[in-house]
Amino acid sequence: MSREPLHIVHGLAIPMGELEFSFSRSGGPGGQNVNKVSTRVTLRFNVARSSSLSEEQKRRILSRLSARISSAGILQVTSQKSRSQASNREAAEERFAELLREALAPKLVRKKMVLPAATRRDRLKEKKHRSLIKRERSDRIGEED
Numbered sequence: 001m002s003r004e005p006l007h008i009v010h011g012l013a014i015p016m017g018e019l020e021f022s023f024s025r026s027g028g029p030g031g032q033n034v035n036k037v038s039t040r041v042t043l044r045f046n047v048a049r050s051s052s053l054s055e056e057q058k059r060r061i062l063s064r065l066s067a068r069i070s071s072a073g074i075l076q077v078t079s080q081k082s083r084s085q086a087s088n089r090e091a092a093e094e095r096f097a098e099l100l101r102e103a104l105a106p107k108l109v110r111k112k113m114v115l116p117a118a119t120r121r122d123r124l125k126e127k128k129h130r131s132l133i134k135r136e137r138s139d140r141i142g143e144e145d
Contacts, residue, residue, distance in 0.1 A: 006093055008100045014052050019096075020044040021089065026080040040080040041088040043096050048073030057104060064103040075099070 005013035026040035047053070047061050047069060062069060069075050077099065079092040 006097055008097050009104060012052065012057070012100075012104070014045070014050070014100075018045060018050055018052060019093075021092075023085060026088075037085070039083060039085045039088055040078065041085060041092045043077045043079075043089075043092040045075045045077075045096065046073055047075055061100065061103045065099060068099070 003016045005015045006019070007013045020043070022042045022044070023038040024040045024042070025038050047058055047065075050058065053061070061075070062073070065075060075096070077092050077096045079088040079095065081091055082088050
């Protein structure tokens with residue numbers, strides 16, 4: 001069964017031959033069906049051995065998805081939402097593609113914002129005012145004793 005590669009981002013598609021699927025019984029909805037049919041799908045992808053990824057892409061995926069990748073470098077995605085094995089397989093493929101898209105997306109550089117002088121001045125003025133209110137409040141409490 002030769003399927004077309006799984007499209008991740010522009011210029012990157014993972015061949016189905018690099019993905020390993022296993023099926024097992026699901027604990028989800030399905031009544032008697034649950035006991036008879038293996039509908040849970042587990043997708044495994046060896047990030048370290050992939051010929052589709054560049055070294056930079058592998059490094060990025062391994063660092064950003066480190067919590068989901070085993071010590072052997074295998075990324076595992078499981079789906080058992082549906083009663084259908086085919087639906088669960090599609091869901092696992094989509095989740096896998098989404099994880100790779102997020103991991104490969106460039107990090108946005110945060111630009112430091114420069115506050116206007118008037119804003120800084122107003123903030124400090126408000127802080128001094130609050131401080132004065134609290135100081136007066138504590139002085140009044142001390143007088144009552």
